[in-house]
Amino acid sequence: MTAASPAASVLRSSGAPAVASADQRTRIAVCALSKTFKSATGDVVAVDDVSFEVRQGEFVALLGPSGCGKSTILNMVAGLLDKSGGQISIDSDEVRHGTVNRKVGYVFQRDTVFPWRTVEANIGYGLEIAGVPKTERAEKVRRTIEVAGLAGFGKSFPRMLSGGMRQRVALMRTLILEPEILLMDEPFGALDTHTKLEMHKTLLEIWERERQTVLFVTHDLGEALTLSSRIILLSARPGRLKEDFEVPFPRPRDAVSLRETPEFGRLYSHIWHSLGQEFRRTKAE
Ligand SMILES: Nc1ncnc2c1ncn2[C@@H]1O[C@H](COP(=O)(O)OP(=O)(O)OP(=O)(O)O)[C@@H](O)[C@H]1O
Numbered sequence: 045m046t047a048a049s050p051a052a053s054v055l056r057s058s059g060a061p062a063v064a065s066a067d068q069r070t071r072i073a074v075c076a077l078s079k080t081f082k083s084a085t086g087d088v089v090a091v092d093d094v095s096f097e098v099r100q101g102e103f104v105a106l107l108g109p110s111g112c113g114k115s116t117i118l119n120m121v122a123g124l125l126d127k128s129g130g131q132i133s134i135d136s137d138e139v140r141h142g143t144v145n146r147k148v149g150y151v152f153q154r155d156t157v158f159p160w161r162t163v164e165a166n167i168g169y170g171l172e173i174a175g176v177p178k179t180e181r182a183e184k185v186r187r188t189i190e191v192a193g194l195a196g197f198g199k200s201f202p203r204m205l206s207g208g209m210r211q212r213v214a215l216m217r218t219l220i221l222e223p224e225i226l227l228m229d230e231p232f233g234a235l236d237t238h239t240k241l242e243m244h245k246t247l248l249e250i251w252e253r254e255r256q257t258v259l260f261v262t263h264d265l266g267e268a269l270t271l272s273s274r275i276i277l278l279s280a281r282p283g284r285l286k287e288d289f290e291v292p293f294p295r296p297r298d299a300v301s302l303r304e305t306p307e308f309g310r311l312y313s314h315i316w317h318s319l320g321q322e323f324r325r326t327k328a329e
């Protein structure tokens with residue numbers, strides 16, 4: 045193992061190494077999951093018979109066209125939304141609608157920073173709620189701000205930041221709580237290409253150090269290939285599991301140069317063929 049850099053312990057208060065990758069236990073298990081939204085204008089079957097597992101330390105991308113049910117699945121895994129059928133468990137405990145699991149962190153699709161709080165106060169929010177003493181909190185927030193590349197902006201309000209910087213705040217507000225399991229819903233979807241790449245670099249650096257178990261929703265194939273170890277491809281709505289791809293690129297990965305390798309191009313073309321069919325089905329609806 046390489047020596048920990050000063051930043052390495054920032055998101056892991058104990059300074060302990062991440063759980064060894066040999067640990068293959070299932071963290072998230074989704075079995076025959078379905079969701080139908082009922083409304084006055086008729087039922088919408090959003091998710092139909094989806095099953096998959098995410099093991100300890102895996103970075104799994106849930107990929108599919110817009111409207112195929114990705115957020116719906118993630119919200120059910122987080123316990124934020126009730127399911128219509130099937131089972132979901134985290135560490136073998138059934139996920140119940142409306143209950144909070146402290147092992148789980150969630151980064152939302154939309155920018156969810158508090159506009160009335162400074163960057164510091166946004167990032168430290170969860171620690172404040174958890175009752176972490178002020179000096180300990182301030183020190184941890186300071187180091188996290190540095191890791192996020194936001195040094196000098198601690199006293200700024202979100203309106204004074206770019207979209208990418210705001211998204212960094214949202215990401216760090218979750219990561220500072222050191223969740224073992226991270227659910228991310230297109231967290232970089234609203235960013236321009238360059239800013240997105242910067243965020244990929246930041247996330248890769250953190251994840252390759254911390255090895256949280258991640259379920260990452262996206263409709264961007266390049267993003268899924270850059271970040272993940274496995275891609276679960278969903279069909280157009282109703283979301284069904286279409287294919288499951290290993291992403292074998294070695295780590296640590298460089299978010300920019302990885303895209304220039306022939307292996308990246310080959311896997312991109314291979315999955316694109318299958319994803320493209322689903323994009324066309326979505327358009328034809
Ligand atoms: N609360 C709701 N009531 C009724 N229908 C809903 C509700 N939430 C989602 N849907 C429908 O369920 C389907 C899946 O929505 P979902 O938000 O999960 O898609 P998504 O894959 O996350 O799309 P995107 O990539 O655009 O975020 C869509 O057809 C959507 O209109």
Ligand SMILES: [Mg+2]
Nearest residue numbers: 114115116153
């Ligand atoms: Mg969504």
